[in-house]
Amino acid sequence: MGKWDFDNWAESYDEDVKTDDWIHRDYLTVLKLVAERAKGLVVDIGCGTGNILGFLNCEEYIGVEPSAGMRGKFLGKHGFEPLNGHFLALPLPDGSVDTVITTYAFHHVPDEEKEDAIREMLRVLKPGGKIIIADVMFESEEEKRRIGEMDGITEEIEDEYFATVDGLKEISARLGLECRFQRVNRYVWVEEMKRAT
Ligand SMILES: C[S@@+](CC[C@H](N)C(=O)[O-])C[C@H]1O[C@@H](n2cnc3c(N)ncnc32)[C@H](O)[C@@H]1O
Structure with missing residues (x-):
């Protein structure tokens, strides 16, 4: 599971997201923004x-979740279990989903x-479906470095694979996708992608 121990994090996760640190600032607002745009399956x-x-x-x-600890915590809270899968192997048929979040x-x-x-994500999307990615992102590698230095969080930033808007625009162009970005705060963005018509 890589360097993060998600199984052990599951127990304290819901408390940790209440922390007003740079990553979790506006956490609930971001979830609401994504939820409002998610339709269908x-x-x-x-x-x-x-x-x-x-x-x-x-x-x-x-839900799709690779960590058994997170899946167990999810089951206890909601009464059903997410599927075991990950970004590169979604356990879902082609063209079956309206919104990937x-x-x-x-x-x-x-x-x-x-x-x-x-x-x-595109493989599992129905025609006309959309993808919504909300996460810490930076406009560019240059902005990532600058904010890291200004805010004293360079080490934390380098510990993860935070996307850049520049990089996601390049991927979108290669895959023939329309994309739009909303910046929620200094760190967190919401991106919406769909196939260009
Ligand atoms: C910070 S938590 C976010 C959980 C939830 N989406 C939220 O907004 O509170 C990151 C989650 O991504 C999962 N994860 C890590 N690597 C993954 C991968 N390659 N594919 C899918 N999920 C992954 C972790 O197990 C963990 O549950």
């Missing part, structure tokens, strides 16, 4: 303990795998 990748379920109003919800999880995908992860 929604798949939530890296769903964790399922906090977005408090805001979603969709027809059907499927992911909140605070895309930064666990190494940069060189981000395009494949988006391809896998």
Whole structure:
């Protein structure tokens, strides 16, 4: 599972997201923003303990989560279990989903795998479906460095694979996707992607 111990984090996760640190600032606002835009059959990748379920109003919800600890915590809270899967292998048929969402999880995908992860999201999307990615992001590698230095968080930033808007625009162009970005605060962005018509 890489360097993060998500199984052990599951127990304290819901308390930790209440911390007003740079990553979790506006956490609930971000979940609400994503939930408002998610329609139809929604798949939530890296769903964790399922906090977005408090805001979603969709027809059907499927969580996908690689950590058994997170899946167990999710089950205890919501009475059903997410599927065992990850960004590069979604356990779902082609063309079956209206909206793919992911909140605070895309930064666990190494940069060189981000395009494949988006391809896998596209595989499960119905025609006309959309992808919503909410996470810590930076406009560019230059901004990532600058904010890291100004805010004294360079080490924490380098410990993760935070996407850049520049990088996601390049991937979108290669995959023929329209994308739009909303900056929620200094650190967190919401990106919406769909196939160009
Ligand atoms: C910070 S938590 C976010 C949980 C939830 N989405 C939220 O917004 O509170 C990150 C989650 O991503 C999951 N994760 C890590 N690597 C992943 C991968 N490669 N594919 C899918 N999920 C992954 C972790 O197990 C963890 O549950």
